[in-house]
Structure formats: structure tokens, C-alpha cells
Amino acid sequence: MTEFGLRLAISLTQIAAVMGIVVITVLILTLAERKVLGWMQDRMGPMEVGPYGILQPFADAIKLFFKEDIIPAGANKFLFTMAPILCLIPAFIGFAVIPWGPNQTFEVGGITVRPFVISDINIGILYVLAFASLGAYGIILGGWASNSKYSLLGGLRSAAQIISYELNVGLSIVGVLILGGSLSLVKITDAQAGGFWHWYVFALPAPQIFALVVYVISSVAETNRVPFDLPEAESELVAGFFTEYSGLRFAFFFLAEYANMVLVSCVAAALFLGGWNAPYPGTIMAFIGLPSLAWAENTMWFAVKTYSFLFLFFWLRATLPRLRYDQLMRFGWKVLLPIALGNIVVTALAVFFFQ
Amino acid sequence: MASTATTKRLNLHEWFKTITFYEILVGMKATLSHLLNYRPVTLQYPHEKRTLPDNYRGMLALLRYDDGTEKCVGCDLCEAACPSRVIRVVSAEVPGEPTKRYSKEYYMDMTRCLFCGMCVDACPVDALGMTREFEWAVYDKRQLHLNKQQLLAIGDRSFPVREKRLELQHPNVAFFNVAFKHVPPKPD
Numbered sequence: 001m002t003e004f005g006l007r008l009a010i011s012l013t014q015i016a017a018v019m020g021i022v023v024i025t026v027l028i029l030t031l032a033e034r035k036v037l038g039w040m041q042d043r044m045g046p047m048e049v050g051p052y053g054i055l056q057p058f059a060d061a062i063k064l065f066f067k068e069d070i071i072p073a074g075a076n077k078f079l080f081t082m083a084p085i086l087c088l089i090p091a092f093i094g095f096a097v098i099p100w101g102p103n104q105t106f107e108v109g110g111i112t113v114r115p116f117v118i119s120d121i122n123i124g125i126l127y128v129l130a131f132a133s134l135g136a137y138g139i140i141l142g143g144w145a146s147n148s149k150y151s152l153l154g155g156l157r158s159a160a161q162i163i164s165y166e167l168n169v170g171l172s173i174v175g176v177l178i179l180g181g182s183l184s185l186v187k188i189t190d191a192q193a194g195g196f197w198h199w200y201v202f203a204l205p206a207p208q209i210f211a212l213v214v215y216v217i218s219s220v221a222e223t224n225r226v227p228f229d230l231p232e233a234e235s236e237l238v239a240g241f242f243t244e245y246s247g248l249r250f251a252f253f254f255l256a257e258y259a260n261m262v263l264v265s266c267v268a269a270a271l272f273l274g275g276w277n278a279p280y281p282g283t284i285m286a287f288i289g290l291p292s293l294a295w296a297e298n299t300m301w302f303a304v305k306t307y308s309f310l311f312l313f314f315w316l317r318a319t320l321p322r323l324r325y326d327q328l329m330r331f332g333w334k335v336l337l338p339i340a341l342g343n344i345v346v347t348a349l350a351v352f353f354f355q
Numbered sequence: 356m357a358s359t360a361t362t363k364r365l366n367l368h369e370w371f372k373t374i375t376f377y378e379i380l381v382g383m384k385a386t387l388s389h390l391l392n393y394r395p396v397t398l399q400y401p402h403e404k405r406t407l408p409d410n411y412r413g414m415l416a417l418l419r420y421d422d423g424t425e426k427c428v429g430c431d432l433c434e435a436a437c438p439s440r441v442i443r444v445v446s447a448e449v450p451g452e453p454t455k456r457y458s459k460e461y462y463m464d465m466t467r468c469l470f471c472g473m474c475v476d477a478c479p480v481d482a483l484g485m486t487r488e489f490e491w492a493v494y495d496k497r498q499l500h501l502n503k504q505q506l507l508a509i510g511d512r513s514f515p516v517r518e519k520r521l522e523l524q525h526p527n528v529a530f531f532n533v534a535f536k537h538v539p540p541k542p543d
Contacts, residue, residue, distance in 0.1 A: 036390065038395075039389070039395075040386040040390045041386075041389070042389055042393075042394065042395055042397075043395055043396070044395045044397045047399060315383055315386060315387065318386045319379070319382045319386045320379065
């Protein structure tokens with residue numbers, strides 16, 4: 001009983017830490033996105049709350065928290081309430097299998113604790129993909145339950161888009177799975193240790209550079225970010241599936257979108273860019289004689305890779321206009337899907353003959 | 356020429372541009388160069404204000420002479436010139452001086468004013484002026500119905516340097532001017 005209690009306490013501590021990090025990252029992202037977009041468009045971004053607007057996320061959070069919560073007449077109340085939660089939980093739950101740092105363990109009261117991953121399940125990446133597609137239910141139900149034509153159109157677009165691009169995400173990572181020989185993100189990351197030429201983007205015999213491009217494009221589409229933001233196209237659909245949402249429920253959708261961004265960035269970093277591995281063999285901390293602090297360096301590298309992907313998201317948003325709907329579908333099915341399939345064939349042949 | 360360009364098959368160069376997302380990369384380079392050479396065009400308005408042009412047409416005001424008397428002679432020309440019917444003048448004889456008139460009441464409905472400046476042009480005695488004030492947002496739009504005292508107060512705070520009495524400047528228009536009992540008679 002005490003052992004179970006200890007295990008529970010350790011797990012809950014890890015979950016709370018990861019949730020805290022993700023929520024803080026989302027807070028940073030909301031500000032960083034507006035700032036980066038502003039700078040790229042010769043504006044300043046938020047400047048009023050705090051010095052250079054750095055307290056803007058807190059002001060936004062307080063505003064959303066105290067806003068009136070409106071349920072429109074004719075809305076399906078149960079589903080309207082459920083949809084933001086259905087959107088938020090899958091976005092957060094995927095972080096359970098992301099390895100944030102080196103695969104080391106320590107003992108607490110006879111229990112082995114892995115501090116940098118909540119749970120290393122052997123189908124980690126499948127679990128992430130499965131919950132990412134569950135998040136689409138939140139969007140579709142939110143669109144349907146609002147009893148508004150704009151929300152419904154946004155939800156329908158989202159359904160078609162997420163189904164199309166989910167496929168490309170799934171196929172683009174198959175090459176990595178062939179190279180890594182495992183579905184566990186921890187094992188895949190471990191296999192990429194020893195310098196950037198071992199990362200699966202560059203690794204011989206089959207560099208996954210095309211898979212990375214397909215994955216990034218598809219994940220932008222899957223998180224409904226700008227070149228593919230048709231579900232919330234504000235110039236066509238007011239705000240898409242969350243048109244009728246306000247206050248805390250809107251904040252849930254908002255949080256889910258940004259958490260999804262962080263999640264796909266973490267997965268991209270772990271699968272293609274070596275996760276927490278530094279781009280040189282070993283770590284500087286171990287080299288200068290502080291191997292007990294190597295985890296800090298590795299975690300820092302993971303954060304750098306994740307934030308680079310997040311910056312890429314903002315960069316694309318500042319640059320590209322929105323695609324038309326048929327262009328989106330054609331691009332997904334006629335361009336990305338053949339590339340992903342070809343990548344699987346090439347990788348499989350290369351691994352078969354050269355490894 | 357255009358037809359040959361469109362019928363030309365996709366050559367290797369264009370194909371390479373397509374698969375490397377060349378045009379998207381050009382756009383991303385443009386946005387990144389703006390990020391690196393960050394020169395915002397934003398003016399942080401309440402904290403810093405732009406310099407107004409010299410001929411800026413702002414809030415309207417009624418003016419006074421240097422001895423504190425009102426310039427307005429109640430001729431109603433501003434009311435006639437106004438395209439939006441902003442101005443309403445109630446003109447009256449100066450008590451005790453039947454040849455001279457003044458505006459007993461003077462109203463401006465600034466909710467309708469389009470700041471064209473025609474009333475200022477129309478005024479024969481330069482009794483109207485356009486100030487450089489523009490921050491006139493109010494919570495109740497009835498606060499924008501201004502009377503004579505308010506317009507004179509705007510003029511007092513915006514035009515500290517006043518003209519001399521007209522009758523001392525130009526005898527032809529001195530006829531229109533107002534004499535008040537509390538004003539000392541002109542020296543002659």
C-alpha cells in the first residue's frame with residue numbers, strides 16, 4: 001500500500017511538473033507569437049502590460065477567466081460543454097510519453113524513477129497519434145453543438161483536414177520507425193545519440209529529410225495553424241468552430257491549440273532531430289567533469305529544438321497566406337501522401353540492403 | 356510570347372525550384388529580414404504623439420480680442436457656410452448700441468462636424484479658429500453639443516496670443532464691432 005502510494009505520488013509529481021511546463025510554454029508562446037508576428041510585420045506587438053508587454057499572457061488569462069460564459073440558444077448544452085474538454089485533454093495527455101531528458105534513473109524508497117519521462121510505453125508514438133486524432137472530436141463536436149453555421153462549417157473542414165493530414169503524419173514517421181526499430185519515443189531518441197549525423201534527418205543509410213518536411217507540413221495542418229487554418233478561417237468563418245465560445249471554454253480551445261503545437265514540435269524533435277541528444281557526441285558537462293549535470297544540457301537541447309519548431313510555426317504564419325480548400329486537399333493527397341509512401345519504400349530498401 | 360511561356364514544359368530548373376519550396380523560402384527570407392532589421396512603424400499613441408502638420412484642422416473655437424472681448428459679431432455667415440449644419444447662432448443687438456450686433460447664443464453640434472474649415476473661411480472678423488486639439492472622445496455624445504462659453508474656453512486655452520481689436524486695425528470693418536460697457540472706450 002505504501003509502495004503504491006509512493007508510486008502514485010511520484011507519478012502525480014511528474015504529471016504536475018510536465019503540465020506546469022506545458023502551460024508555462026503556452027503562456028510564453030501566446031506572447032512570443034504576437035511579438036514575432038509583430039516584428040516580422042514591422043509592428044511592435046503587445047507593449048502595454050508590463051515592460052515591453054511581457055505580462056500580456058497573464059492579462060489575457062485573467063480576462064478570459066472572468067469573461068461571461070455564454071451558451072447560445074439552441075446549442076446542445078452537454079456537447080457544448082464537453083467539446084473544449086475533449087479538445088484539451090488529448091492535447092495534454094500526449095506529453096506523457098515525451099522524453100524531455102536523458103534516459104537515466106534514480107531510486108526513491110526502492111522504486112526506480114525515470115525523471116524525464118512520465119511513462120515509457122512501448123507504443124509511445126502510436127499513443128501520441130491516437131490522442132492527437134481524438135482531439136479532432138472536440139473540434140467537430142464544438143462546431144456541431146454550437147448551433148451556428150460558421151461553427152459547423154469550421155468543424156466539418158476540420159474533420160476532413162485532420163483525417164487527410166493525420167494519414168500523412170502517420171506515414172511520414174514510418175521511415176523513422178524502420179530505422180529505430182521501435183515505437184517507443186525513449187528508444188528512438190536513444191538510438192540517435194552521438195552527434196547530429198546520427199539524427200534521423202541526416203542518418204545514413206536513409207536520411208529522413210523528406211519525411212521531416214512532410215511531417216512538418218502535415219503537423220501544421222493538423223494543429224490548424226496558418227497556411228492551413230481553414231477550420232478557423234477568420235475572413236470566411238468568423239472564427240470557425242469556436243465562434244460561439246467565450247470565456248473559459250474559449251480559453252480551453254486556445255490552450256489546446258497551443259499545447260498541440262508544443263506536442264507536435266516535441267515529437268518532431270524526438271523523432272527527427274535526436275530529441276535531447278546534443279548535436280555533438282556526448283555532452284560538454286561530462287567533458288568538463290560534471291557528468292551529474294549533463295541532464296541540464298540535454299534538456300536544454302530538447303528545449304532548443306522544440307522552440308525552433310515553434311518559431312518555424314510563427315515564421316510560416318507571418319509569411320504564407322491561407323490555402324484554398326481544394327488546394328489543401330489536393331496538396332495532402334496528391335503531393336504529401338506519395339512522398340511519404342515513397343519515403344517508406346526507399347527507407348525500407350536502404351535498411352534492408354545496407355544495414 | 357505568353358503562349359510560348361505557358362506551353363513550355365516544366366524544365367529541370369523549375370522542377371528543382373518546386374521541390375525545394377523556393378518561392379516559399381524567398382517569402383520566409385523576406386519576413387526574417389524584417390525580423391532581423393527590426394524597424395517598427397508603430398507610434399505608441401498615448402505615450403508618444405505624431406507631430407501634426409501646420410495646417411491641421413482640429414477642434415473649433417471662438418476667439419477673443421486682446422482686451423478680452425469676443426470677436427464674434429453675430430453675422431450668421433458661419434451658419435450659412437456650414438455644410439453639415441453644425442452651427443446655430445442666435446444674434447442680437449448690443450444693448451445700448453443699436454448699430455452693433457453680437458452672438459447672444461452660439462451652439463456647435465460637434466457630433467456632425469466634418470472639420471472642413473468653411474466656417475473659419477466664411478467669418479468676416481476671424482472670430483472662429485481651428486485648434487490643434489483632436490482628443491475629444493467622450494462617454495456621452497451630448498457632451499459634444501458645445502455652447503458659446505465652452506467654445507470661448509477652447510479658444511482661450513488654444514490661442515494665448517490674441518489679436519488687437521479690429522476697430523483699431525481697420526476702420527472699414529470697425530463698424531461691425533462690438534462695444535461693451537465694461538470695456539474702456541478706445542483711445543483717440
